[in-house]
Amino acid sequence: MKIDWAALGSVFGVSLAVTVGLVALFTLGVMGLARRERAVAEGNSAALAATGAYVAFAGCAAAVAYGISLIMNKA
Numbered sequence: 001m002k003i004d005w006a007a008l009g010s011v012f013g014v015s016l017a018v019t020v021g022l023v024a025l026f027t028l029g030v031m032g033l034a035r036r037e038r039a040v041a042e043g044n045s046a047a048l049a050a051t052g053a054y055v056a057f058a059g060c061a062a063a064v065a066y067g068i069s070l071i072m073n074k075a
Contacts, residue, residue: 022063029056 032053039046 025056025059029053
């Protein structure tokens with residue numbers, strides 16, 4: 001049994017990068033919602049923070065949907 005270490009390393013690297021990116025995107029969404037809450041409490045407009053949060057969460061949902069589609073098409 002031979003292990004292709006280069007392929008294993010590339011899969012690990014891509015998985016790590018995508019995971020960190022997805023967590024960062026979700027974190028930006030949570031931060032946007034927190035800023036929206038703070039802006040509403042202060043009486044300011046919160047449209048930009050809410051829009052950014054929704055775009056970040058939509059990106060997370062798109063990444064999850066893409067991953068599910070990859071799994072479903074391979075099965």
